[in-house]
Amino acid sequence: MIYSMTAFARIEIKKEWGDAVWEIRSVNQRYLENFFRLPEQFRGLENTLREKLRQKLTRGKIECSLRLDNKKQTITELNVNKELANQVIQSLQWIKQQAGEGEISLTDVLRYPGVVETPEQDLDVISQDLLVGFDDLLNDFITMRAREGEKLQDIIVQRLDGIDVEQQKVRKQMPEIIQWQRERIQQRFDDLQIQADPQRIEQEMVLMAQRLDVAEELDRLQLHVKEIRAILKKGGAVGRKLDFMMQELNRESNTLASKSINAEVTASAVELKVLIEQMREQIQNLE
Secondary structure, X not given: OEOEOOEEEEEEEEEOOEEEEEEEEEEOOOOEEEEEEOOHHHHXXXXXXXXXXXXXOOOEEXXXXXXXXOOOOOOOOOEEOHHHHHHHHHHHHHHHHHHOOOOOOHHHHHHOOOOEEOOOOOHHHHHHHHHHHHHHHHHHHHHHHHHHHHHHHHHHHHHHHHHHHHHHHHHHHHHHHHHHXXXXXXXXXXXXXXXXOHHHXXXXXXXXXXXXXXXXXXXXXXXXXXXXXXXXXXXXXXXXXXXXXXXXXXXXXXXXHHOOOXXXXXHHHXXXXXXXXXXXXXXXXXX
């Protein structure tokens, strides 16, 4: 199985301590780059998260974010530090007397740090729940990359089939092209009323055939296509290998185009370039 570098996944976590939402997305990148947006109290998880990504991914620009709402706990008892509250009230009354104006607001008293005590949350428990959720997120993310990779593989295989068709077209035409060129050379001698030495004509034909012969290029095209199919079948992180194979295919198609002497071969050479470019564009999305 091959994998696309473009994907997105989202997962929600609902626990007693509150709710959380993990999101992860990726785009094309030559190497693996990770970016995290985490609440401050969970910044310590970043190294662990990076290691989890490195174990599963090899390429792509990965952006991962965590949104946390841990204020949903039901507070069954309001714990008020009465001693501190009295001190705050007395201080406010003194300030009011000194200023000769103003009112004492109970809201301000309750907001004073330490007056209302809330139960402390166990960050270790929350962190563990978040890590488990991240594992589920990563599995969903990889599954989506695999689905997208399968679609890309279908497109690439279709183009490989097209390359096979074009190289077969050219291969079938070559005997006719050689014979046409042989007759053309003989016609030139006839038009000039030159009685050419048969051996000289044969030498010219050999040289011409060498210049026009594209069997080697067609054979290499066929071998490259076979190798690409093998790479796809093996699966995994194939992007860099396939990118190299596109360079090899381009080299052979350029040589074929330079040797073209009729419209049919030229059309096949152009079609080959189009098919190779279409594959190259898709391969840029592969891990």
